[in-house]
Amino acid sequence: MTMINAYDPDAASALPARDRDLIARRQRLLGPAYRLFYANPVHLVRGEGVWLHGPDGERYLDVYNNVASVGHCHPHVVAALAAQAAVLNTHTRYLHEGVLDYAERLLGHFPDALGNVIFTCTGSEANDLALRVARAHSGGTGVIVTRFAYHGVTASLAELSPSLGPAMTLGPHVRTVAAPDGYRGDGGDVGAAFEAEVRAAIDDLRANGIAPAALLVDTIFSSDGVFAEPAGFLAGAVAAIREAGGLFIADEVQPGFGRTGAGMWGFSRHGITPDIVTLGKPMGNGHPLAGMVARPEVLERFGREMRYFNTFGGNPVSAAVGMAVLDVIAREGIVANARDVGAYLTAGLRKLAERYPVIGDIRGAGLFVGVELVRDPGTRQPAPEMAAAVVNGLRDRRVLISAAGPEANVLKIRPPLVFSTENADLFLATLDEVLDTLS
Numbered sequence: 001m002t003m004i005n006a007y008d009p010d011a012a013s014a015l016p017a018r019d020r021d022l023i024a025r026r027q028r029l030l031g032p033a034y035r036l037f038y039a040n041p042v043h044l045v046r047g048e049g050v051w052l053h054g055p056d057g058e059r060y061l062d063v064y065n066n067v068a069s070v071g072h073c074h075p076h077v078v079a080a081l082a083a084q085a086a087v088l089n090t091h092t093r094y095l096h097e098g099v100l101d102y103a104e105r106l107l108g109h110f111p112d113a114l115g116n117v118i119f120t121c122t123g124s125e126a127n128d129l130a131l132r133v134a135r136a137h138s139g140g141t142g143v144i145v146t147r148f149a150y151h152g153v154t155a156s157l158a159e160l161s162p163s164l165g166p167a168m169t170l171g172p173h174v175r176t177v178a179a180p181d182g183y184r185g186d187g188g189d190v191g192a193a194f195e196a197e198v199r200a201a202i203d204d205l206r207a208n209g210i211a212p213a214a215l216l217v218d219t220i221f222s223s224d225g226v227f228a229e230p231a232g233f234l235a236g237a238v239a240a241i242r243e244a245g246g247l248f249i250a251d252e253v254q255p256g257f258g259r260t261g262a263g264m265w266g267f268s269r270h271g272i273t274p275d276i277v278t279l280g281k282p283m284g285n286g287h288p289l290a291g292m293v294a295r296p297e298v299l300e301r302f303g304r305e306m307r308y309f310n311t312f313g314g315n316p317v318s319a320a321v322g323m324a325v326l327d328v329i330a331r332e333g334i335v336a337n338a339r340d341v342g343a344y345l346t347a348g349l350r351k352l353a354e355r356y357p358v359i360g361d362i363r364g365a366g367l368f369v370g371v372e373l374v375r376d377p378g379t380r381q382p383a384p385e386m387a388a389a390v391v392n393g394l395r396d397r398r399v400l401i402s403a404a405g406p407e408a409n410v411l412k413i414r415p416p417l418v419f420s421t422e423n424a425d426l427f428l429a430t431l432d433e434v435l436d437t438l439s
Contacts, residue, residue, distance in 0.1 A: 007036035019043060037402065038395045047072025050416050050423050052400070060398045063415040063427050066368075069257055069282030070328040071418040077285045080324035084317045092119070092314045102319040105326055107293065109264045111273045115296045119314030121288040123253035123280025124152030129292050129308065130276045131156055131214065134247045136302040140211030144201045144241070147176040148406045150223040151216060151251055160216065163223040163406075173210055175201035179224035180233055183361040183372060184380060190229075195236030202244045212246035214276075219266030220255035225405030226363055226370025226412065228260070234270040247298060248272070253280035253290070254368070258329055258417060261339030261366025269365065282417075285328075287321040288312070334417045338366035344421050345369060345413070348428040356435045358386055367419055370404065371411040382407035386438065393434035399427055 009027070012020050019041065026034070042060065046053040049071040052060045062072070070077065084098070092099060103117050120126045135141055143160055145151065150163040158164055159171035170176070177197035182190045202212050215237060221227040238248045255266030256279055262269045265277070275298050280290035291313075302308075312318065328334065346362060349371060353359035360374035373383040373390065387409045394401055404412040415423070 007038060007041045011039060015040065037400075039392045040395065042395065042400065049074075050419055058398060060400050061423060061426055061430075063394075063399060063401045063413055063419070063423075065400075065416060066254055066259065066414045067281045068286050068416050069259070070285050070325055070332070070334060071416045072286070074285060074324075074328055076328055077287075077321060077324040080320045081287060081317060084320035087316075089315050089317045091309075091311050093309070096316055096319075098316045098319040098323075099314045102323045105323065106291075109326075110277070110293055113273050113295055114277060114293050116299050117291050117293045118299075118308060118310075119318065120290045120292065120310050121312050121318075122152075123251075123278060123290050124154050124157055125310065125313070126253070126278040126280055126290045126292045127152045127157050127216070127249075127251060128154045130216070130249045130278050130294075131160075132306075133276060133292070133294060133299055133302045134214040134249060136305065137298050137300075138211070138213045138246050140213035140246060141173045142175065142202075142205035142210040142212040142214075142246070143171075143173060144175050144177060144198055144205075144212070144215045144246075146179045146217060146221060146224050148179065148224045149176070149216075149218065151218070173205075175204055177201050179221050180227050181225070182227070182229060183363065191233030191236050194233060195240055198237040198240045202240065202246075206244075212241060212244045214247045214249050215241040216249040216251060218251040218254060219270070220260065220365065220368050222254045222368070222412070222414075223404055225372065225410040226368065228266075228269070228363060228365040228368075231262075231269040232271050234267070235272055238270075238272050238274075242275075247275035249276045249278065250274035251278050253278060254414070255365075257282040257325070258335035258338050259366050259368050259414065261335060261342050263335065264329075266365075283325065284318065284321045285325050287318060289318045289322050329417075332418065337419075338417050341419050341421055341424055342366040342369065345419075345424040345428070348424060349431075352428065352432055352435065356439060358383060358435065358439070364413075367413075367415055367417055369413040371413065372405070373409050373411065382409035384409045387411060389438055390431070390434055393438065394430060397430050397434065399430045 044052050045055050145160050148163045150161045151157045180190045180194040250267040260266050277293040283289045349362045357377050358373050361372040373386045375381040375383045384407050387403045402412045404410045
């Protein structure tokens, strides 16, 4: 998945000299592990709202970056960051009101049962901590994830992230289950099928002498290809892991903070309260801020037997930034905008699907939408080459998206949450042009 939309160094001769020089410098200094998006990489110097700007004044519509959740360089967030950075920035081993004020406000957006928060800098750190807490509480080590999941870059999380590629060996304590795919399923109950997968994974763990510790899922299943419907389908699987003595960890790093348009969190759509919730990316609008929210009784043993310290997690600047993001979400009606513009965008995509048979399925919630491209609507055979062509065709017209799913054939659409109907119209018109050209 990460390679089909990546820049190919062998094609460098087609790029302008300035970009070739920049790429060569990047490769020399940063090494071979990094990847660039797009056949023709994008050079950016500035961001504002839903727009990204290049060095020559060119402007790109951002229909991909969920990190800048309330818009690139939102002035209220930037001002909060600068003001606090000019006064104090230190760690959580000193008393400071800022982190407590932010914790109190953030927890106010969660069910009452989720009463503690620990701050980190990245979603990977949050998920890593969640695993440690789950294992301490349950006494087990086994973890269940979906077959093309991505949960982070630490050693423990890479073992739980099959989407990193075939060279990534999953841990012996890991079991994978099929994503809740209603498009490619047998037409039966999606929730029941997912629950059956989880129960089978629990049985397999136990058969190998491994006690279950957690079911860990991204509640929009973004790497698996974006699966959101029907609302409520997670309930049976959550009940199954709890019956087995494990915990349910809701990874809200991508769907959280209003993106699904049905409240602040992806799990809310399923009528469940997780044992642990992990947060990241949109939490700081580009500032490295993340966290783990948990039931106090789940955190009790870990906290009693193990200290946790993160030098920059919960620092006063991060707390001020997080508070400013919550201000914007409330003042600008971000959740309602995600709901309304997401519905408008999805309706426009469905109209395109009537004209282009390559669009096999449209799914998602709010402003997190997956568009699955297929070679034939009857066979539903994935069309990854078409997806790559669409993504790069949009890029050439200065509209940015990406692709997801095991076959990288699902267009991944998740713009900043200040995306408007006018922005949606521009995206839809450009997508129409690209599909028409490719057809």
